[in-house]
Amino acid sequence: MNLPEEDRDRSPYTGYTRDHWEAVADGLLEAAWRWATPGGALLDLPGAPSRSGVRSDGLEGYARTFLAAAFRVAGAEGKDPHGWLERYAAGISAGTRTPGRDDAESWPLILDHTVQGQPMVESASVALGLRLTRPWLWDLLDSDVRDRAEEWLRGALRHTPAPNNWYLFPFSVAGFLESVGRGDAETAQARSRALELMETWYRGEGWYSDGDGRAFDHYNGWALHLYPVLDAFLAGSDTVHGPRLREHLSSFSLMFGADGAPIHFGRSLTYRFAAASAVGLGAVTGRTPLAPGVSRGVISSSLRYFVERGSVDASGLLSLGWHGPHVGTLQRYSGPGSPYWASKAFVALLASADHPLWTSTEEPVPAETDQVMSVGPAGLLIQVSDGIVRLHNHGSDHVRPYEGETAAEDDPHYGRLAYSTATGPTSRDNHPDNHFSLVVNGVRSVRRRIHPLGAGRTWAASWHTPVFPAGPPMVPALRVESATVAHGRYELRVHRVVGAPPGASVELTGWAVGRESPLVSVLYPVYGWNSQDEVRAPEGTAFTPWARMPRLCADVHGTAIFVAIAALALAPEVPSGGVVEASGDHVTVRWAGIVTRIDFEPFAVE
Numbered sequence: 001m002n003l004p005e006e007d008r009d010r011s012p013y014t015g016y017t018r019d020h021w022e023a024v025a026d027g028l029l030e031a032a033w034r035w036a037t038p039g040g041a042l043l044d045l046p047g048a049p050s051r052s053g054v055r056s057d058g059l060e061g062y063a064r065t066f067l068a069a070a071f072r073v074a075g076a077e078g079k080d081p082h083g084w085l086e087r088y089a090a091g092i093s094a095g096t097r098t099p100g101r102d103d104a105e106s107w108p109l110i111l112d113h114t115v116q117g118q119p120m121v122e123s124a125s126v127a128l129g130l131r132l133t134r135p136w137l138w139d140l141l142d143s144d145v146r147d148r149a150e151e152w153l154r155g156a157l158r159h160t161p162a163p164n165n166w167y168l169f170p171f172s173v174a175g176f177l178e179s180v181g182r183g184d185a186e187t188a189q190a191r192s193r194a195l196e197l198m199e200t201w202y203r204g205e206g207w208y209s210d211g212d213g214r215a216f217d218h219y220n221g222w223a224l225h226l227y228p229v230l231d232a233f234l235a236g237s238d239t240v241h242g243p244r245l246r247e248h249l250s251s252f253s254l255m256f257g258a259d260g261a262p263i264h265f266g267r268s269l270t271y272r273f274a275a276a277s278a279v280g281l282g283a284v285t286g287r288t289p290l291a292p293g294v295s296r297g298v299i300s301s302s303l304r305y306f307v308e309r310g311s312v313d314a315s316g317l318l319s320l321g322w323h324g325p326h327v328g329t330l331q332r333y334s335g336p337g338s339p340y341w342a343s344k345a346f347v348a349l350l351a352s353a354d355h356p357l358w359t360s361t362e363e364p365v366p367a368e369t370d371q372v373m374s375v376g377p378a379g380l381l382i383q384v385s386d387g388i389v390r391l392h393n394h395g396s397d398h399v400r401p402y403e404g405e406t407a408a409e410d411d412p413h414y415g416r417l418a419y420s421t422a423t424g425p426t427s428r429d430n431h432p433d434n435h436f437s438l439v440v441n442g443v444r445s446v447r448r449r450i451h452p453l454g455a456g457r458t459w460a461a462s463w464h465t466p467v468f469p470a471g472p473p474m475v476p477a478l479r480v481e482s483a484t485v486a487h488g489r490y491e492l493r494v495h496r497v498v499g500a501p502p503g504a505s506v507e508l509t510g511w512a513v514g515r516e517s518p519l520v521s522v523l524y525p526v527y528g529w530n531s532q533d534e535v536r537a538p539e540g541t542a543f544t545p546w547a548r549m550p551r552l553c554a555d556v557h558g559t560a561i562f563v564a565i566a567a568l569a570l571a572p573e574v575p576s577g578g579v580v581e582a583s584g585d586h587v588t589v590r591w592a593g594i595v596t597r598i599d600f601e602p603f604a605v606e
Contacts, residue, residue: 001023001024001027001307001312001316002023002027003020003023003024003307004017004019004020004023010361010362011296011300011361011362012361012362013297013300013301013362013363013364013365014260014297014300014301014304014362015304016300016303016304017358018349018351018353018358020300020303021300021303021346021348021349022072022076022349024303024307025068025069025071025072025343025346025349026072026082027312027316028065028068028312028316028317028318028340028343029065029068029069029072029082029084030082030316031312031315031316031317032045032061032065032316032317032340033065033087034315035061036062036087036091037058037094037104037105038104038105039090039091039093039094039095039104039105040062040087040088040090040091040094041058041059041062041091041092041094041095041105041106041107042055042058042059042061042062042091042095042104042105042107043058043061043062043065043337044057044058044061044336045057045061045317045336045337046317046336047320047335047336048335048336049335049336050118050332050333050334050335050336050338051332051333052116052117052118052333052335053108055102055106055107055108056108056116056118056119056122056335057335057336057337058337059095059107059108059118059119059122059337060118060121060122060335060337060338060340061336061337061340062088062091062095062122062126062337063122063123063125063126063129064122064125064337064338064340064341064343065337065340065343066088066091066125066126066129067125067128067129067340067343067344067346068340068343068346069084069085069088069129069133070128070129070130070132070133071132071343071346071347071348071349071350072084072346072349073085073132073133073136074132074133074349074350075346075349075350075351075352076349077352078133078135078136080136085133085136085137088129088137089137089140089141092126092130092141092145092149093141093142093145094106095107095152096145096148096149096151096152097148099152107119107152109152109155110123110152110153110155110156110159111155111159112159112160113159113160113161113162113166114160117161117162117166118333119155120155120156120159120161120166120169120170121166121169123152123153123155123156123169123170123172123173124156124168124169124170124172124173124227125343126149126153127153127172127173127175127176127177128172128176128230130149130176130180131175131176131179131180131234132234132350134179134180138180150177150182153173153176153177154173154177154186156169156170156173156190157170157173157174157186157187157189157190158186162211163211163212163400164210164211164215164219165210165211165219165223165224165227167193167194167197168194168198168223168224168227168228170190170193170194171190171191171193171194171195171227171228171231172227172231173187173190174186174187174188174190174191175187175191175231175234175235178191179234179235194228195228198224198228198241200212201224202244203216203377203378204376204377205247205248205251205375205376205377205378206244206245206246206247206248206249206250206251206252207220207248207251207375207377207378208220208224208225210223210224210398211400212400212401212402213397213398213399213400213401214378214379214395214396214397214398214399214450214452215266215396215397215398215414216266216375216378216379216380216395216396217265217266217267217396217398217414218262218263218265218266218268218269218271218274218275219266219267219268220248220252220278221248221252221275221276221277221278221279222271222274222275222277222278222341222344225241225244225245225248225278225281226277226278226281226344226347228241229241229242229245229281229285229287230281230285230347233281233284233285242285242287243287245278245281245282245285245287245288246282246287246288246289248278249278249279249282249287249288249289249290250289251373251375251382252278252279253279253289253290253294253298253365253366254366254367254371254373254382254384254389255275255382255389255391255421256275256276256298256301256302256365256366256367256389256421257365257367257387257388257389257420257421257422258301258364258365258367258368258387258388259301259305259387259421260298260300260301260302260303260304260305260365261302261305261421261422262275262276262302262421263389263391263419263420263421264322264413264419264420264421264423264424264425264542264543265391265393265396265413265414265419266396266398266413266414267331267398267411267413268331268334268338268341269322269329269413269542270318270320270321270322270329270330270334270338270339271338271339271341271342271344272306272311272318272322272339272342273299273302273303273305273306273342273345274341274342274343274344274345275302275345276298276299276302276303276345276348277344277345277347277348279295279298279299280295280299280345280346280347280348280351280357281347281348282295283295283296283299283348283351283355283356283357284347284348284350284351284355284357290366291360291363292355292356292357292359292360293360293361293362293363294363294364294365294366295357296357296358296360296362296363297362297363297364297365298365298366299345299348300362301365302345303345306323306342309323309324310323310324311323311324311339317336318339318340318342319339320334320335320336320338320339321542322424322542322543323542323543326542328412328424328425328427328539328541328542329424329542366384367384367387367388367389367421368387369384370384370385370386370488370489371384372384372457372458372486372487373457374455374456374457374458374459374460375455376454376455377395378395378396379393379394379395379396379450379452379455379460379462380392380393380394380395380396380455380460381394381455381458381459381460381484381486383486383491385488385489385569386489386569386570388420388421388422388519388568388569389420389421390418390419390420390486390491390568391418391419391420392417392418392460392484392486392491393414393416393417393418393419393450394450394452394453394455394460394461394462394482394483394484395450395452395455395460395462396414396450397414397415397448397449397450398411398414399448399449405448405449405465405467406448406467407445407446407448407467407468407469407470408469409448410428410446410448410467410469411428412425412426412427412428412432413425415432415435415446415447415448416432416433416434416435416447417434417435417436417447417482417484417493418434418484418491418511418566419434420511420568422519422543422568423511423512423513423519423541423543423568424512424541424542424543425512425541426512426537426539426540426541426547426549427537427539427540427541429539430536430537430538430539430547431509431535431536431537431549431551432444432446432509433509433510433511433512433537433541433547433549434509434510434511434512434549435447435507435508435509436480436482436493436495436506436507436508436562437466437506437507438466438475438478438480438497438500438504438505438506438556439504439505439506439507440468440475440501440503440504441503443468443469443470444468444469444507445466445467445468446466446467446468446469447464447466447467447480448464448465448467449464449465450462450464451463451464453481453483453603454603454604454605456605458485458486458487459483459484459485459486459605460483460484461481461482461483461484461598461603461605462481462482463479463480463481463482464479464480464482465478465479465480466478466480475499475500475501476499477498477499478497478498478499478500478501479497479498479499480495480496480497480498481495481496481498481600481603482494482495483495483598483605485596485598485605487591487592487593487594488592489567489568489569489572490565490566490567490572490575490591490592491565491566491567492563492564492565492577492589492591492592492596493508493563493564493565493566494561494562494563494587494589494598495508495561495562495563496559496560496561496562496600497556497559497560497561497562498558498559499558499559500556500557500558500559500560501557502557503557504555504556504557505553505554505555505556506553506554506555506556506560506562507551507552507553508523508529508551508552508562508564509523509535509549509550509551509552510522510523510549510550510551510566510568511549511566511568512537512541512547512548512549513544513547513548513549513568514540514541514543514544514545514546514547514548515544515546515548516544517543517544518570519568519569519570520567520568520569520570520571520572521548521549521550521566521567521568522550522565522566522567522568522569522572522574522575523549523550523551523552523564523565523566524564524565524566524567524574524575524576524577525552525563525564526563526564526565526577526578526579526589526591527561527562527563527578527579527582527587527589528554528560528561528562528563529552529553529554529562529564530553530554530555531552531553531554532550532551532552532553533550533551533553534548534549534550534551535548535549535551536548536549537549552564559584561582561584561587563577563579563587563589565577565591565592575591575592576591577589577590577591577592578590578591580595585599585600585601586598586599586600
């Protein structure tokens with residue numbers, strides 16, 4: 001990356017200006033285009049292929065980098081000093097000449113998500129790129145190339161998306177076609193269907209579930225808000241989605257640490273600084289509660305966080321991982337071009353150089369101030385202290401309503417009790433961090449479907465049925481109820497087990513930190529526990545190649561309550577606490593200078 005000098009007067013916290021954003025975009029594009037096919041239709045980036053295959057991966061490289069180029073050029077009002085659009089125009093011509101053919105350039109056909117789905121994802125980036133750059137690219141294409149491009153794009157309208165944010169891909173394709181006078185009943189149907197589904201997925205306070213069920217993660221920002229709000233902005237129309245983005249950012253903007261790191265939670269984390277795209281979009285469209293300087297602080301600190309931590313390899317390419325390469329961060333659909341959905345962050349470049357986003361003095365990010373906030377509809381509790389953001393998960397599980405619960409599908413990026421901007425979950429094959437489990441016949445349970453019990457200003461709670469990977473069958477009537485209360489840098493973790501069989505035991509682990517980490521992970525037993533030790537995760541996390549975490553253990557039979565205090569901080573004091581009163585259905589705890597009472601029947605926290 002050939003970055004300009006820092007500007008600490010305009011940007012006292014990051015030194016980054018709009019020029020830095022353009023330079024990062026140009027650097028990523030230059031490196032990626034070294035791997036283009038002769039006709040420029042595919043960018044065959046080096047690395048192991050995804051499950052969709054090499055040709056689909058090549059299209060992914062083309063489409064996702066096109067999005068970065070489109071934001072870059074559109075934000076500069078057509079100025080294209082590096083000639084990016086000429087390359088993408090040639091690629092469209094070559095890729096759409098004989099779609100589906102097995103040759104050096106042809107794009108794969110867009111089919112159902114169960115057959116050959118990934119091209120549908122990429123069609124949205126191609127469509128948005130064309131819409132953003134219409135005067136300088138689409139309008140200059142030969143008419144037969146425009147017709148071929150339309151025919152290829154319509155594959156997204158004629159096939160079935162995955163039952164989640166994928167419906168916004170044909171929505172975006174249809175939006176482009178209508179914007180260039182090629183709309184019809186087919187485009188109208190694709191748009192209305194997506195908008196209908198969005199209403200069923202909206203849960204309040206600016207948060208959507210990613211499809212039916214309770215999947216709340218970064219897809220809220222980089223998909224469920226980005227596509228409809230950007231569509232309305234480009235069309236010059238007002239919709240319900242703008243105010244929802246504003247409300248979303250009131251909580252989501254807290255999910256970036258003081259160093260710019262997003263919460264390491266949910267799937268597709270290799271998209272990295274795309275996490276900040278909703279913040280940039282809010283500033284561009286005016287749909288944000290944040291001052292322009294705060295918005296820039298969030299997006300620039302996030303971009304700088306990854307640029308400085310090895311996400312870009314020695315050849316200038318984005319690696320598959322988090323800081324650098326990290327297998328545990330990936331999904332089966334991750335391929336060499338996948339990280340370039342990070343291009344969505346460059347939506348901020350749609351704000352011109354004289355926009356307040358860039359001219360205002362940069363301000364501290366929200367995580368500089370200690371605070372606690374709950375997101376009731378999503379069952380999430382956000383705790384900010386010492387510049388580190390912790391997310392306590394009592395509502396997001398990525399299990400669809402029609403799916404059964406099986407431990408074979410355990411996902412460390414959803415099933416743990418807590419996540420942060422400074423730690424990542426341990427791998428599926430290592431000891432789980434931030435996890436409450438039952439151990440029956442030597443087999444440890446996992447947490448799959450999460451049922452919220454409620455949330456207040458400083459607390460959130462849920463219950464789940466423990467699922468076992470192997471050995472014992474499901475235990476009848478077994479249930480675990482969990483509550484987290486946040487105060488300062490400390491977390492009160494309360495669990496009630498109902499229906500534990502004879503001979504069972506329970507375990508609770510804390511935050512996973514590295515050997516050389518300045519962070520300290522503390523787990524203090526308050527009630528119900530009879531032993532404590534430390535366990536290790538040799539496979540490490542996205543933040544460290546090797547990790548360790550504190551653990552509490554106890555025997556359990558029938559119904560029992562367990563209470564602990566956890567902390568993740570640079571130098572936490574040894575927490576203390578004690579149970580004032582406890583029975584089978586309630587517990588009162590004095591801790592961190594306050595008193596908390598939790599009733600389980602009916603559930604309440606005070």
